[in-house]
Amino acid sequence: MDSKIPSGPLADKWTKHKNDINLVNPANKRNIDVIVVGTGLAGGAAAATLAELGYNVKTFCYQDSPRRAHSIAAQGGINAAKNYQGDGDSNYRLFYDTIKGGDYRSREANVYRLAEVSGNIIDQCVAQGVPFAREYGGLLDNRSFGGVLVSRTFYAKGQTGQQLLLGAYSAMNRQINRGKIQAYNRHEMMDLVLMDGKARGIIARDLVSGEIERHSAHAVVLATGGYGNVFFLSTNAMGSNVMAAWRAHRKGAFFANPCFTQIHPTCIPVSGEHQSKLTLMSESLRNDGRIWVPKRKEDAVAIREGKLKPTQLAEEDRDYYLERRYPAFGNLVPRDVASRAAKERCDAGFGVNKTGEAVYLDFASAIKRYGKEKALTSGIKNPDEATIIKLGEEVIEAKYGNLFQMYEKIVDQNPYKTPMMIYPAVHYTMGGLWVDYNLQTTIPGCYAAGEANFSDHGANRLGASALMQGLADGYFVLPYTIGDYLSDDIRTGKIPTDSKEFDEAEKQVRDRMEKLMGGSGIHSVDYYHKKLGKIMWNKCGMARNAKELEEAIKEISNLRKDFWENVKVPGTIDSKNQELEKAGRVADFLELGELFAKDALHRNESCGGHFREEYQTEEGEALRDDKNFKYVAAWEFAGEPKDAKLHKEDLVYENIELKTRSYK
Amino acid sequence: MVDGKPNNEQRTTNNYITMKLYLKIWRQKDASSAGKIVDYTLDGVEGDMSFLEMLDILNEELISKGEEPVEFDHDCREGICGTCSLQINGEPHGPDRLVTTCQLHMRKFNDGDTIVIEPFRAKAFPVIKDLIVDRSSFDRIQQAGGYISVNTSGNTVDANAIPINKHAADEAMDAATCIGCGACVAACKNASAMLFTSAKVSQFALLPQGRVEAVERVQNMVRQMDLEGFGNCTNTGACEVECPKGISLTNIARMNREYLSATLKG
Numbered sequence: 001m002d003s004k005i006p007s008g009p010l011a012d013k014w015t016k017h018k019n020d021i022n023l024v025n026p027a028n029k030r031n032i033d034v035i036v037v038g039t040g041l042a043g044g045a046a047a048a049t050l051a052e053l054g055y056n057v058k059t060f061c062y063q064d065s066p067r068r069a070h071s072i073a074a075q076g077g078i079n080a081a082k083n084y085q086g087d088g089d090s091n092y093r094l095f096y097d098t099i100k101g102g103d104y105r106s107r108e109a110n111v112y113r114l115a116e117v118s119g120n121i122i123d124q125c126v127a128q129g130v131p132f133a134r135e136y137g138g139l140l141d142n143r144s145f146g147g148v149l150v151s152r153t154f155y156a157k158g159q160t161g162q163q164l165l166l167g168a169y170s171a172m173n174r175q176i177n178r179g180k181i182q183a184y185n186r187h188e189m190m191d192l193v194l195m196d197g198k199a200r201g202i203i204a205r206d207l208v209s210g211e212i213e214r215h216s217a218h219a220v221v222l223a224t225g226g227y228g229n230v231f232f233l234s235t236n237a238m239g240s241n242v243m244a245a246w247r248a249h250r251k252g253a254f255f256a257n258p259c260f261t262q263i264h265p266t267c268i269p270v271s272g273e274h275q276s277k278l279t280l281m282s283e284s285l286r287n288d289g290r291i292w293v294p295k296r297k298e299d300a301v302a303i304r305e306g307k308l309k310p311t312q313l314a315e316e317d318r319d320y321y322l323e324r325r326y327p328a329f330g331n332l333v334p335r336d337v338a339s340r341a342a343k344e345r346c347d348a349g350f351g352v353n354k355t356g357e358a359v360y361l362d363f364a365s366a367i368k369r370y371g372k373e374k375a376l377t378s379g380i381k382n383p384d385e386a387t388i389i390k391l392g393e394e395v396i397e398a399k400y401g402n403l404f405q406m407y408e409k410i411v412d413q414n415p416y417k418t419p420m421m422i423y424p425a426v427h428y429t430m431g432g433l434w435v436d437y438n439l440q441t442t443i444p445g446c447y448a449a450g451e452a453n454f455s456d457h458g459a460n461r462l463g464a465s466a467l468m469q470g471l472a473d474g475y476f477v478l479p480y481t482i483g484d485y486l487s488d489d490i491r492t493g494k495i496p497t498d499s500k501e502f503d504e505a506e507k508q509v510r511d512r513m514e515k516l517m518g519g520s521g522i523h524s525v526d527y528y529h530k531k532l533g534k535i536m537w538n539k540c541g542m543a544r545n546a547k548e549l550e551e552a553i554k555e556i557s558n559l560r561k562d563f564w565e566n567v568k569v570p571g572t573i574d575s576k577n578q579e580l581e582k583a584g585r586v587a588d589f590l591e592l593g594e595l596f597a598k599d600a601l602h603r604n605e606s607c608g609g610h611f612r613e614e615y616q617t618e619e620g621e622a623l624r625d626d627k628n629f630k631y632v633a634a635w636e637f638a639g640e641p642k643d644a645k646l647h648k649e650d651l652v653y654e655n656i657e658l659k660t661r662s663y664k
Numbered sequence: 665m666v667d668g669k670p671n672n673e674q675r676t677t678n679n680y681i682t683m684k685l686y687l688k689i690w691r692q693k694d695a696s697s698a699g700k701i702v703d704y705t706l707d708g709v710e711g712d713m714s715f716l717e718m719l720d721i722l723n724e725e726l727i728s729k730g731e732e733p734v735e736f737d738h739d740c741r742e743g744i745c746g747t748c749s750l751q752i753n754g755e756p757h758g759p760d761r762l763v764t765t766c767q768l769h770m771r772k773f774n775d776g777d778t779i780v781i782e783p784f785r786a787k788a789f790p791v792i793k794d795l796i797v798d799r800s801s802f803d804r805i806q807q808a809g810g811y812i813s814v815n816t817s818g819n820t821v822d823a824n825a826i827p828i829n830k831h832a833a834d835e836a837m838d839a840a841t842c843i844g845c846g847a848c849v850a851a852c853k854n855a856s857a858m859l860f861t862s863a864k865v866s867q868f869a870l871l872p873q874g875r876v877e878a879v880e881r882v883q884n885m886v887r888q889m890d891l892e893g894f895g896n897c898t899n900t901g902a903c904e905v906e907c908p909k910g911i912s913l914t915n916i917a918r919m920n921r922e923y924l925s926a927t928l929k930g
Contacts, residue, residue: 049816064737065803067844068745084824120818127820129812129873131837138827156837162744163840170811177807185800208792237739271712276720277741406743409760409767412712475816524727526720570732575694576793578735579727 001254001634001649004436005109010655011091014113017437018480022487029054031493032486035202035217036060037189037244040069041161041467042450043223044168045474051175053479055486058215059172060187060204062239062581067169070225070237071470074161075282075403077143077153078467080118085142089150091115096656098465101147101334102430102458103608103624104658105260105632107651109437110455117476118468122154124475128167132156143287145463147334147663153464158282158403164467168474187213188581189244190509192220192251192446195501199248199446203502203509207581210574212509214502216495218486219445221478222248223470226429226451228261230589230596231541232533234426235267235280241585242592245433245452253441254634254647256454257431258592259600262461262609263542264427265338268410269358278425279410281361281403283463286331288366288396289420291338293350293359295319300350310352310360310419321345329663336460336609336622337663339424343542344620346423353421362419367392424542428466430457430609431599434634434649438481439473442634447482449473454632459608513573516583521568525582528563532556532586532593540597545613549601553594553642560590594641602646605629626658683709683775687722689734690782692791695798699791701780711771715758716741716748718770719781736795743767743908746843749850750795751782756847756906764845764908784850788857788893799846801892802860808888809881810864812873832870839866841909848903848911854895859903861889862919863911869922879926886923 006017024032032055036047039061051057063069081094094115099106122140126132132154133141142151156163175181186207193201193216201216227242228234249255266281294300295317302308321341323330333341342359345351352358371392375383378391393416397404407415433441433448435455441448450470457465539552563586571577605625606615615623632649684707692699706722713721716738723733739747748765752758758768773779781795789797814820840863848859865882868874874881897916904913 045816052815052817063739063745063747064799065844067803067806068739068747070740070745073740073742073744082823117818122823123820124814124816124818126823126826127812127814127873128816129836129868129871131833131840131867131871132823133837134828134830134833136830138829138833139824157841159744159841162843163837166840170806171816173803173807174811174813177809183803185803235742237745238741239739272710274710274713274717274721276714276717279742405762406767409743409763409769410714412769412771476818524724526724568727570727570730576735576796579733 001647002436003107003649004438006437010108010112013109014116021480021484024483024487024490026054028490032056032489033058033217034219034221034482035215036221036223037202038069038223038225038452039066039172040071040223040225040450041165041168041470042474043221044069044165044172045471046221046223046449046478047181048168048171048175049475049479051180057181058184058217059181060184060189062186062188062207064186066172066183066185067166069165070240071165072162073237074467075158075280076145076284077155077160077464078121078164079145079152079464080122080154080468081115081152082119082122084140085151087150089152093150094118094152097148098456098462099458099656100661101462102460103622103661104458104626104653105607105651106456106458108653108655113477114456114469114472117472120476121468121471125164125167128170130156130163130167143284144332146283146286146332146338147329147462155284158284158400161467164471189247191247191505193501193505194251194443195499198444200495201497201502203505208576210577212506214497214506216497218489218492218495219447219482221447221449222433222452223449223474224452226432227592228426228429230532230593231426231536232529233270233275233278235264235278238277241588243585243588245448246588246592248433248441248443248446250637251443253443253446254434254636255595256434256632256634257599258596259540259603259610260430260459260608261426262335262428262430263339263424265335265342265424266361266422267425268407269353269421269423270355279406280427281407281420281422283335285361285400285403289331289361289363290320290365291322291331291359291361292318292320293345293352297349300352303352304354304356326663333663334460334462339542340611342424358421358423360419361422363396363415367396370395428461430454430459430461434632438484439478440485445485447478449478459610513580513584515564516567516580516587517569517573519567519569520565522566524568525579525586528559528567529586529589531559532590536593540600543611543613544600546601549597552597556590556594556597557642563587563590591641595635595644598642598644599633599635603629603633624660681711681775683770683773685709685773686778688778688780691734691794694793695790709770711769713770714741714766715752715768715770716766734795735793738766741766744843746845749784749797749845751784751850753780756784756850757908762908762910784846786849786855788855789846789849802844802846804892805857805861805885805888806864809884812868813877826872828871836867836870839863839870839911839915842911843909845908847906847908849894851902851906852895853900854898856897857889857894858897858916858919859907859911861885862915865919865922866915869918878922879929882919882922882926
């Protein structure tokens, strides 16, 4: 695998690369078309920037507006090595934390570049009018996230993703107004079209009319997010899917590290079988919330049966297990560590809700701490308990009000008065399409950006790094690197869509949809999706072992066969049909899930979010095997997912010494 | 304690009782067909379900009976994307306050209730199918000027070079939390989009970065709003009441001031 990492010292690679690559002159850019699929942070940012540069851009999103891409749901913040707090932050530290947080399974050069451009993102977003939180002096405020010892996270209440996405959306709107972006909303990419081995366009479906359309371009950017919905229940949006990436995979793009999935520790627990999705409670809450379960099992049982309230349990009867196990990082250990620790306590019988799958996230001590401080600064001498709590609750509301409100609406309990209940849930996928340093997949002219690629987070992503990566890829990386590729296309001229390649791709898309409609009609799409999700959660979830992974591969393969024979899709192809949309997406999840399990089975080590029960230390921590698995697993499609061919990209660490990750 | 929080005791009573509901749902094949209300009865609804999960169950039943499911817009199901858009018993996003339809839970309803479910109604929001409407008019208002004209090159000043008053920044943030769902339009008897448009105008009007183009922005956005066929504002305040994000009417006042001063300058 040629990752095309530039030579030279780490800190100079990106600058040197930008100086070495080819440019396209402004007059020629007007003759070049680029398709961007997905309009979240990565896609929206890329589309806006490419259009500003002068390329003709077409964007595609399944939502009714680019503003609704699921980046919008990111809550906590965005990292940047600004060192505004003077707490010793630097590009190197952000780079180091990200590599370590990813459990030494990401590429040094990519991650350093990410850290290097992170400061620019904040400058850019402020210039666009993104209303980040500020201090009374008028400067930007920061907070801390898991796995780091500095405050480098910028935020806009608990709606940072929303504000950054609206920033990218506004930049897109400016280009739409100028006619440089044509936005195809309520459109889904159904397949990638290759000509002479290069990506030259897509087949899309207008989700309103059902019409199949052909769109050509000189390059195609996939910024279509992650595949967490393979688990059915996740924090992803209902429509989030892997179709675009999977279609590209089937056409030759390698899929990297599919088993690297992030199970986020602080989500609202599942309430019943009717559940359609899970809701995240931002990691920023771990700045102030303390995680605990009862020390004694009988107390946990009493709480589950409703005979005891958490607030009645004395301090010494509580087990703040993260603070106990990881004194250095405490409640702010990385996500994979926090999730496994919650699972360990619940599996041992200390869970605190009906299902036994929940732990507490408690704000009582933060409320008191803030209340006392607020009383002091407000000039209240000897405040009583009630005043302290009232003031403290106001501070907490100002910081996390929208999250507390969301929690109360869903769970019907008041988190100011009783601790929140949380449990891990599928949140983010570190794996994705394999890309080189230029973000190009193994198909020339097909690029992948944001969560859709695999490049920066290794086996575990740190909090507030997804927004950083999406915008870095879209605003500051791809617009440079794609120019190098497109510089060969200045004489190509418009790509025609009346070619045999487009004919063939369109026919395949139609045949596939007809096949989906032609099932015997026994079970709904959701029936299969839920079944797949159960297999994935039980056998490819927070803890995995060889036996169950082998079972999962067989079960998914059988389920896929059953799906294609018996799925029931009502309605017609040539009209709005949400069931048909879902069917196409689930069909691809049924293939991806199998590759996911195969990847997890082949990786005989534990690292980051990939925890194999066979490979753990005596204390139950992940046991990495750098001798045999210090590589990116890039899978080449070969018919059935289980027959995929493995390619290895060795990860070279020249600037960081590989260590056992410790947060103790 | 925190204002506007409903009484907990009252609300938990419905939690684990299953309900039987009588649904009256707008069905419309496509934009060019006429629509009508169709009756459905749904049993076994639990209080912990969200409103959309209740509709999921109805749809599973319809599919198993060989009928076409009810189509409705939804995506994040956590109240932030602004996709869901139902008019429930005459109110956008239903009877609860400060929530979108996806965050409305069935514990807000009682066994035996009749629930009327319609799409958002406005001339500028034509129905696409069943409960789905076309809100691209909102996008076009934003395209007319809802941005600051800086290139995304990153070659700007350091983010801390311009200190911004915390109160102004917080107020800009409050305006910026609009999710573009269209509840304000659906709530308004004139189908006015003033709250939506003014939220974006306000966000930028409150920030020094946004002042540079303030005159053109408000004029262009208001012009587009009128072109799309949204109605006028008659200060009933229904939009503010129904807004799931609590966007304040003061934004409309601010936009009016901005518009007036832009017109005088212009």
